[in-house]
Amino acid sequence: MSTPFGLDFGNDNSVLAVARNRGIDIVVNEVSNRATPSVVGFGPKNRYLGESGKTKQTSNVKNTVTGLKRIVGLSYEDKDFEQESKYITSKLVKMDDGKVGAQVRLAGEQQTFSGAQLAAMYMDKVKDTVVSETKANISDVCVAVPTWYTEAQRYTIADAARIAGLNPVRIVNDITAAAVSYGVFKTDLPEGEEKPRIVALVDIGHSSYTCSIMAFKKGELKVLGTAFDKHFGGRDFDRAITEHFADEFKGKFKIDIRENPKAYNRVLTASEKLKKVLSANTAAPFNLESVMNDVDVHSQLTREELEELVKPLLERVTEPVTRALAQAGISAEEVDFVELIGGTTRIPTLKTSISEAFGKPLSTTLNQDEAIAKGAAFICAIHSPTLRVRPFKFEDIHPYSVSYSWDKQAEDEDTLEVFTKNSTFPSTKMITLHRTGDFAMEAFYTNKEELPVNVEQKIAKWEISGVELGEGEESVPVKLKLRCDPSGLHIIEEAYTLEDIVVKEEIPLPEDAPEDAVPEFKEVTKTVKKADLTITAHTFAMDSKTLNELTEKENELHAQDKLVFETEDRKNALEEYIYTLRGKLEEEYADFASDAEKTRLKEMLQKAEDWLYDEGYDSIKAKYIAKYEELASLGNLIKGRYQQKQEEKRQALRAKQEASQMADLAAKLAAQRKAEAESKDKKTDAEGDVELD
Template sequence: MSTPFGLDFGNDNSVLAVARNRGIDIVVNEVSNRSTPSVVGFGPKNRYLGETGKTKQTSNVKNTVTGLKRIISLKYDDKDFDQESKYITSKLVKMDDGNVGAQVRFAGEQQTYSGTQLAAMYMDKVKNTVIDETKANISDVCIAVPAWYTEEQRYTMSDAARIAGLNPVRIVNDVTAAAVSYGVFKTDLPEGEEKPRIVAFVDIGHSSYTCSIMAFKKGELKVLGTAYDKHFGGRDFDRAITEHFADEFKAKYKIDIRENAKAYNRIITAAEKLKKVLSANTAAPFSVESVMNDVDVSSQMTREELEELVKPLLTRVTEPVTKALAMAGLTADEVDFVEVIGGTTRIPTLKDSISNAFGKPLSTTLNQDEAIAKGAAFICAIHSPTLRVRPFKFEDIHPYSVSYSWDKQAEDEDTLEVFPKNSTYPSTKMITLHRTGDFNMEAFYTNKEELPENVTEKIAKWEITGVELGEGEQSVPVKLKLRCDPSGLHTIEEAYTLEDIIVKEEIPLPEDAAEDAEPEYKEVTKTVKKADLTIVAHTFALDAKALNELIEKENELNAQDKLVFETEDRKNTLEEYIYTLRGKLDEEYSDFASDDEKTRLKEMLQKAEDWLYDDGYDSIKAKYIAKYEELASLGNLIKGRYQQKEEEKRQALRAKQEASQMADLAAKLSAQRKAEAEAKDSKTDAEGDVDLD
């Protein structure tokens, strides 16, 4: 049985949660952090994923890929590419499909990886983090993504999960996941005919800002409106601080950090820490050692200076709020609560701007960093066939209208709007077409002018075959089941032909009919399923062959990483054994080795050490094992004698302690018997006394 896994796939950090022990738990990583950097790095031998990648980022800046969430299905020719490339230090290149890929140096060779592969590498890492921490089977996952993700990006995220060996049961909007976390654990929500509670969720993370208006009742929620600014987040505040200090240091120290990627990265990392400090303090120092050219820099900043610096950013706070309220058909006064999530909402001046936009105080009922992951884990548990969860129904909304078209056979009858803008999903629509043979269908966004520039108008295409005309038939009715699934993906789930058949239907007898009256029948024409049709889908998802190839590549890279880790582990074990054995040979083990053995072993240890730091510095796993076993053949013999003697001492001490305990117990029992005898004698003497008076 798979333990439900929720992944809040963040641009800077990701949070992992699982549903277990009748609750939702956040999973800590290998260094006990409750979030894991969304980083994939490449080294001379292996990959650096998560915490390791973040640790090595400054020294490996050009081979470390960040912003994984942003480069998934990003077109190289898209205007967003220019925006994103400012924040990503690795080289971004154009792939064969027009999407962005990352070019890095890995294992001594230049390699290029797609956004799908990079996301899969990271997901594989966090999957193993969850497995190591929970000791559970992990396969099903619910992934939280931004509300602005397109159909292509959702398919890509789903493919990445499959490459990582996960089953993506649902791709959910991140703010919707947080709202589920809110609705499930709130005990005071209205019920029945009561007016729904209207809650606005404002999520400002590392790279984007989303505002959603939700209506809650006990056991259910409905998304009323969602708007976003996909280029507004904590990284913009970090960059504003960094650019301020870049100008200051250029004038003060005559260095330009913009010309050095490592220096710029170090300052932007320090700027992020400064931003967090100023959220709780009115002023803070700023210093970084040896930024570039061996120059140490230092300065300071007050909260007022920061607020003045980010004023242009704060003017963008109101727009998503206004758009979300307009989509919901509500005013700010009709919103009952404003919940803020996302780490950037801790900035005091930003909180004030959000509060002013709604005209009411903010609420922080939810954990700002973990609410999305917990909601995703609960949603994954809903899909589990073996777990019972608290009933909770939720619906999201279509941001754009979606229509379906088919081969044109009559004027103005080839297109149908199936899922209107602001309608809810998941949802299913049944339509009937009259066809003369096999045909194609396409799904596309109805109003191209409403779409952001980077969104492709076409969504998917389907080939529907198996349509056969009967004798004398001009056309045959075809029933189609069109669906927008829980992940917001548009599909054709079923297609079949219909036929009319004549059946006999019994006519109800009148109430005064005789008991032995014969039933009467009438002939009725009924439409029934005739034959299932074959549906071949052409979506943004990878085909089976391409998917399997990427799975094999990821498995190969995993095996390589594992071999490198095990080789380093064996090398460290050998090094530790050399120094430990050498140190103990003249101390604890001195009396258990002959002079000849000591001489021979010291020579072996010296040769092993010389080899380890010369020819063996970069050797293979088998050679480290062989060297260890060579030393252990004599070293463990001496160690065994020492341990045998120590065990004899322990046994002797244990026997002495047991004998002492037995002696103490015997003395205690003897004293107890003596006391009982004396008490008995005293009682007998008392009974034998005679009063002579």
């Protein structure tokens, strides 16, 4: 049985959660952090994923890929590409399919990986983290992604999960996952005919800002409106601080950190920490040693100065709020609560602006960093066939209208708007077409002018085959089941032909009919399913051949990482054994080895140490094991004598303690018997005394 796994796929950090023990638990990583850096790094032998990638980022800046969430499914020609490339230090290139990939050096070779592969590498890492922490089987996952993800990006994330060996049961909007977390764990929500609670969720994370208006009742949630700003987040504050100091250091210390990627990254990292300090303090110092050219830098920044640096950004704070309220068709006064999530909402000036926009105080009853992951884990649990969860119904909304067309090559092309803007999903629509043969259908966003300029209007295409005309038929009715599934993906779930058949139906007898009345029948025509049709989908999903190839590639890289880790582990074990055994040979083991054995073992240890730091510095796992076993063949013999002597001492001490305990017990029993005898004698003497007159 798979334990439900929820992944809040963040731009800077990701949070992992599982549904178990009748609750939702956050999974800590290998260094006990509750959030794992969304980083994929590449080195001379292996990859550095998560925490290790973040640790090595400054020294490995060109081979470290960040911003995975932003480059997944991103087109190289997209206007957002120029914006994203400012934040990513690795080299971004154009892949064969026109999407963005990263060019890095791995194991001494230049290699290129797609956004899907990079996301899969990271998901494979966090899957191992969850398995290691929970000791459970992990296969099903619900991934929380930004509301602004296109259909192409949602398919890419699903493919990345499959490459990592996971089954993506649902791709959910992150703000909706947080709302599910709110709805499930709140105990005071209205019920039945009561007015629903209107809650505005405001999520400002590392790279984007989303505002969603939700209606809550006990056991259900409905999204009323959602708006976003794709380029408003904590990283914009970090970049503004870094650019400010870059200008200052150029004049003050005569260094230009923009010319040195490592120096720039160090200042950027320190700027992020400074930003967090300024959330709680009005001013903070800034000091860094040896930034570049052996120059130490120092400065300070006040909260007012920071707000001035990001003034153009702050002017856009209320835009998503205004648009979300307009889409929901309500006023700010009708909102009951405003909940904040996301780390960047801790910045005081943002909190003030949002509070003023709604005209009411803000709430932080949700865990700002973990609410999305917990909601995603709960949603994954809903899809589990073996778990019982608290009933909770939730619906998201279509941000754009979606239409379907057919007879694309014919002059009489037909189009039908199927899923209207702001309608809820998941949803299903049935339509009937009259066809003369096989045909194709396309799904597309109805109004191109409503779309962001980087979103392709076409969504998917399907070829429907197997349509056969009967004798004398000019056309045959075809029933199509069109669906927007829970992940917001548009599919044709079923297609089949219909036929009319004549059946006999019994005519109901009148109430006063005699008991022996003979029933009468009438012939009626019914439309029934005739035959299933074959649906060939052409979506943004990866074809099976490519998916299998990339899965094999990821498995190879995973195995290589594991081998490098195990090799390093055996190398460290050998090094530790050499120094430990050498020290003990002069102390604890000194009386348990002959002079010849000591001389021989010392020579072996010296040779092993020389080999380890010379030709064995970069050897293979098997050689480290062989060297260890060679030393252990004699070292363990001496160790065995020492342990035997220690065991003899322990046995002797135990025997002495037991003898002492037995002696004490015997003495105690003897004293007890003596006391009882004396007591008996006194009683006898008392009974023998006779008083005479």
